[in-house]
Amino acid sequence: MSLDTTHSLALDDIQKILAVGYGEFDHACYFLISELYNVDRARAYFRAITEGMIDAASNKTRAGAEERKATIAFSFNGLQTLLDCPEDDLHRFDTAFREGMSGQHNLRRARILGDTNPGSTRKGWDWGRNNEIQILLILYARTEADSQNLDKTEVPKIEKFAKAVKVEYGYLGEDGKEHFGFRDGIAQPSVEGLRIPRVPESIKPGEFILGYANESGAIDDIPGIPGDDTWGKNGSYLVFRKLEQDVKTFEGLFKGKENPELLKAKMVGRWQDGSPLTLAPEGNERRLEQSNDFNYHKFDQHGYRCPIGAHIRRANPRDSLLKGTRDKSPAAALSNANSHRIIRRGRLYQKGTGEAAKKGLLFVCFNASIEDQFEFIQRQWVNNKKFSKLTNEVDPLIGAGGKFTIQAPYAPKQVDIKELVTTKAGAYFFLPGLCALKQLLKP
Numbered sequence: 001m002s003l004d005t006t007h008s009l010a011l012d013d014i015q016k017i018l019a020v021g022y023g024e025f026d027h028a029c030y031f032l033i034s035e036l037y038n039v040d041r042a043r044a045y046f047r048a049i050t051e052g053m054i055d056a057a058s059n060k061t062r063a064g065a066e067e068r069k070a071t072i073a074f075s076f077n078g079l080q081t082l083l084d085c086p087e088d089d090l091h092r093f094d095t096a097f098r099e100g101m102s103g104q105h106n107l108r109r110a111r112i113l114g115d116t117n118p119g120s121t122r123k124g125w126d127w128g129r130n131n132e133i134q135i136l137l138i139l140y141a142r143t144e145a146d147s148q149n150l151d152k153t154e155v156p157k158i159e160k161f162a163k164a165v166k167v168e169y170g171y172l173g174e175d176g177k178e179h180f181g182f183r184d185g186i187a188q189p190s191v192e193g194l195r196i197p198r199v200p201e202s203i204k205p206g207e208f209i210l211g212y213a214n215e216s217g218a219i220d221d222i223p224g225i226p227g228d229d230t231w232g233k234n235g236s237y238l239v240f241r242k243l244e245q246d247v248k249t250f251e252g253l254f255k256g257k258e259n260p261e262l263l264k265a266k267m268v269g270r271w272q273d274g275s276p277l278t279l280a281p282e283g284n285e286r287r288l289e290q291s292n293d294f295n296y297h298k299f300d301q302h303g304y305r306c307p308i309g310a311h312i313r314r315a316n317p318r319d320s321l322l323k324g325t326r327d328k329s330p331a332a333a334l335s336n337a338n339s340h341r342i343i344r345r346g347r348l349y350q351k352g353t354g355e356a357a358k359k360g361l362l363f364v365c366f367n368a369s370i371e372d373q374f375e376f377i378q379r380q381w382v383n384n385k386k387f388s389k390l391t392n393e394v395d396p397l398i399g400a401g402g403k404f405t406i407q408a409p410y411a412p413k414q415v416d417i418k419e420l421v422t423t424k425a426g427a428y429f430f431l432p433g434l435c436a437l438k439q440l441l442k443p
């Protein structure tokens, strides 16, 4: 496969999840596999399950199409075990990926991610607390019953080569809404050459897929394994976080409040039905529900529409952070923000019903550098108490709670927020290209 940095992507070598979220499959079964004890059997199982797995170029997603609906990724620990090699034989992998999301030694990373907050500490995690997960396999299904069936059929097969497997069920919310009632998954980077036609504001593929130029014109390190120095080309890093949402506390924040819908929208930066406050400050507008065509500097510099600390403005400040850029221009700010983007592919989960139900998001995102993208967003924007011109506050939706400032021309308001989202599990993975996958699994 050639590394064409100026023209098209090798779409036939890229796992399809990078191009689309398998939206036609309402359900997905996530297998988190650890303690591999028979590598040959593991390889044979994954060869069979990924045979015919389709690539980013294929468009056979209509009902009944013959395709293998699977996504597969490996942790650093998983790669070492499958390849039976020491760490030092795996070259140029992202440092965060090598170190793993958790593990006793890594409190620095826990702090960056907010996993030192009381509800998020690793001892309460369902899996991933010791970097133990080796392989992530996602299989997609059209119905809940099909997805539970996958659990029944696949777990016994997996147990023939691994001692432990955890299963999570993910699904797509009605109208694309997450548990707090907001339409999610709207703003995605438009990646040059990846199914979406080239548009002037598209992002260079090297921000997400290894082997291509990124926004600064450079090509990120392509990781190598023994015998193949560019094994990682056409791959990407996958971040997986199980994020529990406290819906009762969220709803409690608005009891007795004047205009609760506006307050909710201010926290996120979009109305629950999706329109961005920057374009639709007065109320949701149907035609703007999927809109991603806006920046902040020109129309909303001071945060009078979308507050400066709102979730979407922290997670992607677009052209608004002029400080620290080359020439303090909105264009430079946008270009800077564009080098810290992620492709999101989250799904909801719910375990149990009624008051005791556990609800949340199986957050999955892709990037070419975990440190410069996902972790950067968490550290410099979401959990940064001095983000932009703010002091002593964090993301109101996914941070640790505290105050949240809503800017207004004469009378800015501050509201008290509680911790609404806690981490219950997580791991970092590498999503290989399809040729690399074949090579990894060959007998």
Ligand code: HEM
Pocket: 178, 179, 180, 182, 183, 184, 185, 186, 187, 188, 243, 244, 245, 268, 270, 311, 312, 313, 315, 316, 342, 360, 361, 363, 374, 377, 378, 382, 397, 398, 421
């Ligand atoms: C339970 C946890 C979370 C919930 C409920 C949530 C919810 C939302 C919602 C409702 C939106 C607006 C709709 C959209 O543009 O897709 C959004 C956007 C976004 N979120 Fe989250 N989110 C969560 C966690 C995270 C995390 C952990 C990150 C990354 C660190 C993140 C990054 C983003 C980004 C990058 C956007 C798009 C911003 C833009 O480009 O305008 N989210 N999220």
